[in-house]
Structures are given as C-alpha cells and as structure tokens.
Amino acid sequence: MATPETDAIIPFEVLYHTERSWLHTWLRRSLGCSQQAADLAQDTFVRLLVRNQPISAQAPRALLARIARGLVVDHWRRDALQRAYLQALAQLPETSYPSPEVRHEALQCLERIAQLLDGLKPAVREAFLLYQLAGLSHGQIAAQLGVSSRTIERHVASALMHCYRVCFE
Incomplete structure (x- = not known):
C-alpha cells in the first residue's frame, strides 16, 4: 500500500x-x-x-x-x-x-559511433568492427575469433539492427 x-x-x-x-x-x-x-x-x-x-x-x-x-x-x-x-x-x-572545425566534427562522429556501439556485447561489437572497418569477410572473422561463420553473420546482423534502432528511436 x-x-x-x-x-x-x-x-x-x-x-x-x-x-x-x-x-x-x-x-x-x-x-x-x-x-x-x-x-x-x-x-x-x-x-x-x-x-x-x-x-x-x-x-x-x-x-x-x-x-x-x-x-x-x-x-x-x-x-x-x-x-x-x-x-x-x-x-x-x-x-x-x-582544421579545428574538421577535428571537432571528427570527434563528434567518433562519439556518436561509440554511443551506437556502446550497447553491444563485446563479441558482437568486435565482429561488427572487423566486418565494417577491417573489411574482413564473415569467414575470415570467424577464423580469427574461433567461432562459426553463421555466428558472425548473426553478430553482424544484430549489430546493424542495434544501430538502426538507436538511430531511429
């Protein structure tokens, strides 16, 4: 009561x-x-x-x-x-x-990216970054992380959905 x-x-x-x-x-x-x-x-x-x-x-x-x-x-x-x-x-x-303006803008972009990735589990974030930034294939990432290619596909898809939800909430 x-x-x-x-x-x-x-x-x-x-x-x-x-x-x-x-x-x-x-x-x-x-x-x-x-x-x-x-x-x-x-x-x-x-x-x-x-x-x-x-x-x-x-x-x-x-x-x-x-x-x-x-x-x-x-x-x-x-x-x-x-x-x-x-x-x-x-x-x-x-x-x-x-220039200072470009540095400021770059820092703002980095901060936004960090916020987007903040809610991801470490393994999902790592797979996503290797896919997006290093340009590795699902198979290459799977071999590097010691998991299946299907797991990497799910991690990357999960990260993309997370970023989409954060951007459009």
Whole structure:
C-alpha cells in the first residue's frame, strides 16, 4: 500500500537547491576536478528537468547519482576518444593536420559511433568492427575469433539492427 511518504513528489527547484551541493561533491570525488564536476552536476539536473517526470521524495539522491554516473561514463569515453584521436593526429606530418572545425566534427562522429556501439556485447561489437572497418569477410572473422561463420553473420546482423534502432528511436 502506498504511503504519503512514498507518494511524495519533490518540486524540481527544491531538489536543485537541496541536492546541488551534494551532487557536486559526489562528482568531484569521482572526477578529481571541481569544474568538470560542476558541469556534470548541471547536466544531471538538465537531464532530470528535460525528462519532465515527477521526482519521488523516496530516493532523490539515488536518481541523481544514476543519471550522473551515466554522464561520468560518457565523459570518460569522450575523453578516451579524444586522446586516441589526438595520438593518431600526432602521427601525421603537421602539414596534414585537419582544421579545428574538421577535428571537432571528427570527434563528434567518433562519439556518436561509440554511443551506437556502446550497447553491444563485446563479441558482437568486435565482429561488427572487423566486418565494417577491417573489411574482413564473415569467414575470415570467424577464423580469427574461433567461432562459426553463421555466428558472425548473426553478430553482424544484430549489430546493424542495434544501430538502426538507436538511430531511429
């Protein structure tokens, strides 16, 4: 049976003013940077506001932490992608460096691809990347990964369907 406590709703403004400092501190411990923590705390509240759903008074910190944890993972993924991209650029002669606009666009594309592939199981993701990026056939991938060609066909099809669903949801 629901009780008044479990049915209680917190107004967004009240939650923001009462939990902003706690969330910032929690994020600062995870990130080690007060500015990044402030940015992600703000992004957490924006996500909560945009979802436009009532906020239960039962466990507001758990909700904030769940949203913030996802943003931290996204932040680390973007940071790792950026480092890898910059390392790859460092291998090029300076005259071949793309413009800042092209670098920015490339990083955005890499981030979107990483988001698309994020929901895939590791074996499915690996098969898909070998098929799409390395241009290997199903048979070649199967031999490399030690599974049947039919398994690779299913992995690639599954990855394509996943990407399609993510793009068109």
